[in-house]
Amino acid sequence: MAVEMKLPPVLDIIRGNIVKHGNPLALKGAEVASWAKRLSLPAQGEILFYTGGEYQLVPFIDSLVKTMTHMDQGGKGFSLMMGVRNILDKAGINAEKIYASVLAKDKERFNNVCYKAAVILQELGYDLCYGGEQELYSGALLYELGYWQDLREYGQKVVQSLKQSGAKTIVCLSPHAAEVFKLVYPKLVKGFQIEVRTFVEMVWEKRDKLPAVKFDDSVVIHDSCRLARELGIDQELRDIMESVGAAVREPMRSRKWTTCCGGPGKLLFPEISHKIADRRIGELEETGAGVILTSCPYCLAALQGGTKEGSETGVEDLIEFLYRGFAV
Amino acid sequence: MSGDLQKEFGDYTKNLNRASKDTNIETAISRAVKAYRATVSDAMERYPHTPDLAAEVRQIKTDSIANNDALLQQAMESVERNKGKAFYARDKQQALEIVAEIIGKEKIVVKGKSMLGEELHLREYLEEKGNEVWESDLGEFILQLKHDRPMHILSPAIHVPREQVAEIFSKFFGREVPPDIAQEVAIVKDFLRDKYFKAHVGISSANVVAADTGAMVIIENEGNIRLSTAAPPVHIVVVGIEKIVPTFQESMKVAEVTWRYAQYGVPSYVSMISGPSKTGDIEKVTTYGAHGPREFYVVFVDNGRTTMAQDELFSQALHCLRCGGCMYECPVFQVTAGNFGHTYLGGIGSVWTAFVAGGLEKAAPLLYTCLRCGRCVERCPMQIDVPAMVGELRNRIVNGEEKEIGLDSQAS
Incomplete structure (x- = not known):
């Protein structure tokens, strides 16, 4: 018996964006791949550099949630964070306006995370290829939100696009992509045979080649749930910090006991999500560290959103922090 | 749907x-x-042996859920052998009807805290049938007066601070109750003590059931379970079928792991109730209802648990100890x-x-x-x-x- 239930529209819209546009927010391929212009990476090779468009969409998330919470159609209470392209039809809001409201410096920062990650891996001696505008989002949210039938179909498209690279290994920047490729694809999608690695693992293997990061303060590591619990990667982050000479402080809850940043709740329960981020920031700031380090685009977005104005603690992705060593 | x-x-x-x-x-x-x-x-x-014991209990629960039909049968036989009466309730409605049938109308009932009771809306149902029902757990008692629902399975009134409790009590008892926890506890104690001895029926659930002996194992700190299950002449246990394990020895392991993770450290009371109160002190003639209840009933409730048990992924949800x-x-x-x-x-x-x-x-x-x-x-x-x-x-x-x-x- 099929269950027909009408879920809040945001979920179906996210689904539609992924299936139709290959990105949860329907960002255009050109936008997603713009960071790579300076590097001219080949489309084929042994190691496929995979962004999944995830860091690129980070600056749009908060702006969209804000707009949609404000809109709060019919006082239903939940945020109708709709995919930009669909908002035009469904709610009469101008998509380009929302895009325009995202600050250029934010877009640049998060696009740069991809650039910096590629440079770091290249400097460590990895030969990378990249799908560019053809790269498709992994579909992790389809899995997360229950659209498994869609993922079965969409996953085939993703597998095809990955195969075109001829790569044996895929290196994922986002732990969510790594999780869905490594743990879910083998159970839902046929023909997925690429070795899945995370950026963190690739760096960890060659950490002795990392340049030192000159940083007078200490860092506190916010383990992402997916990385620490699903993928079992936590000590690697500490080892990497040791290699670059950064002092690490541990929050009250870390590694397998890490506290979620609240990010997964952002689509449907933005207020609760924000509150959770706030509390996690509190746990992290308690350590007195100068920088909160994470290694997940959604943690980065949620924690960045949770920091109070005027707070002296910065939030950085591991990629950004390591790049400090190369940028000298 | x-x-x-x-x-x-x-x-x-x-x-x-x-x-x-x-x-x-x-x-x-x-x-x-x-x-x-x-x-x-x-x-x-x-108690550093706890994680190992928990691993053992995981296995006990897995095996027990896989073998639930037979264990249910055995547990019901044990209860009957002990001169209690055992029932199987397929669903919520059946469970409510069985309990209401035993109790009848216009009775005073004291009840221990139970998530299954919440699942069945047991108190409300019995009240509708014209009974006076009292929650005897302090937290549940507060919520009963507040017309609220539990906000935590072990500390149901976790969201109500002492000041609010004082307000609720002052209104209910018709006199000024200060926002002092000791006094708040004392006033409920006096009130309920009277109810325990006037009550016709005591209802409890159980944390674990041992199939071999028919023992209902109940963990608590307040002592309200002791009183509600011992003072009234009738004791009814309403318990989920997933709580049954094969042996008494195993039930003790499950109980220890439950209370350890439930923050009890060591609970003040663990009751093991297998049948009605009895004595053979006069001429070795067994007589029921000596100091405790003369009648003992156990209602084993399914209400969807078998469906869960039969699902490969979801049977593990039945391992939940409610800690x-x-x-x-x-x-x-x-x-x-x-x-x-x-x-x-x-x-x-x-x-x-x-x-x-x-x-x-x-x-x-x-x-x-x-x-x-x-x-x-x-x-x-x-x-x-x-x-x-x-x-x-x-x-x-x-x-x-x-x-x-x-x-x-x-x-x-």
């Missing part, structure tokens, strides 16, 4: 948001989380308390809701609230994989229950 979940989601979200701004909840839960973590880590140091540990570690629960719930609370509660307390429709908002962050799994002594079950239930909401859409063991 069909339905527009948007209103359901809307009302629920408003409530969740309101809860997250409630300073009572924030203060109470922050204190509770801190205390829970400290007490449990302390208890683990003092409540997961809730203290849940980031959503920490800011909303039991508002993230519908009878059953938190991530595991969303799964239970789907099967026994409202179905997928009621469970949907909860299922989409879970962050799937997985910290509950780290805490859970049974290592119940809540994120995996939540994922599959979301899939069922979207795609229905066709098996071929679920995860294969191997697709590639």
Whole structure:
């Protein structure tokens, strides 16, 4: 018996964006791949550099949630964070306006995370290829939100696009992509045979080649749930910090006991999500560290959103922090 | 099944948001989380065998759920052999009718805390039938007067501070009750003590049931279970069929793991009740109802549990000991308390809701609230994989229950 239930529209819209546009927010391929212009990476090779468009969409998330919470159609209470392209039809809001409201410096920062990650891996001696505008989002949210039938179909498209690279290994920047490729694809999608690695693992293997990061303060590591619990990667982050000479402080809850940043709740329960981020920031700031380090685009977005104005603690992705060593 | 979940989601979200701004909840839960973590880590140091015992209990529960039909049969036979009466209730309605039939009308009933009682809306049903029913657990008693529902399975009134309790009590008892915890406890003690001895029936649940002896194992601290199950002439146990384990020895292991993770350290009381009160002191003639109840009834409730047991993925939900540990570690629960719930609370509660307390429709908002962050799994002594079950239930909401859409063991 099929269950027909009408879920809040945001979920179906996210689904539609992924299936139709290959990105949860329907960002255009050109936008997603713009960071790579300076590097001219080949489309084929042994190691496929995979962004999944995830860091690129980070600056749009908060702006969209804000707009949609404000809109709060019919006082239903939940945020109708709709995919930009669909908002035009469904709610009469101008998509380009929302895009325009995202600050250029934010877009640049998060696009740069991809650039910096590629440079770091290249400097460590990895030969990378990249799908560019053809790269498709992994579909992790389809899995997360229950659209498994869609993922079965969409996953085939993703597998095809990955195969075109001829790569044996895929290196994922986002732990969510790594999780869905490594743990879910083998159970839902046929023909997925690429070795899945995370950026963190690739760096960890060659950490002795990392340049030192000159940083007078200490860092506190916010383990992402997916990385620490699903993928079992936590000590690697500490080892990497040791290699670059950064002092690490541990929050009250870390590694397998890490506290979620609240990010997964952002689509449907933005207020609760924000509150959770706030509390996690509190746990992290308690350590007195100068920088909160994470290694997940959604943690980065949620924690960045949770920091109070005027707070002296910065939030950085591991990629950004390591790049400090190369940028000298 | 069909339905527009948007209103359901809307009302629920408003409530969740309101809860997250409630300073009572924030203060109470922050204190509770801190205390829970400290007490449990302390208890683990003092009783370092606990994690190994928990692993053993996981196996006991797995085997017991797999063998539930036979154990139920055996447990019912044991209860009857002990001169009690055993019933099997297929669903909620049947369970309520059996209990109401035993009790009748215009009786005074004292009741211990029970999640199953909440699942069945047992108190409300018996009240409708014209009985006077008192919750004897202090937290539940407060909620009964407040017309509220439990916000935590072990500390149901976790969200009500002493000042509010004083207000509620002053109104109910018709005299000024100061916001002093000791005095608040004392006034309820006096009030209920009278009820225990006037009551016609005492109702309790059980944390574990031993099939071989028919023992109902009940863990508590207050002593209200002791009184409600001993003072009235009739004792009715209403218990889920998933609580049955094969032997008395095993039931003790399950009980110890339950209370250890439930922050009891060592509970003040563990009751083991296997039958009616009896004596043979005069001429060795067995006479029932010596000091305790003359009649002893056990209602084993299914209400969807067998469906869960038969599902490869969901049978693990029946391993839940209701220790409540997961809730203290849940980031959503920490800011909303039991508002993230519908009878059953938190991530595991969303799964239970789907099967026994409202179905997928009621469970949907909860299922989409879970962050799937997985910290509950780290805490859970049974290592119940809540994120995996939540994922599959979301899939069922979207795609229905066709098996071929679920995860294969191997697709590639």
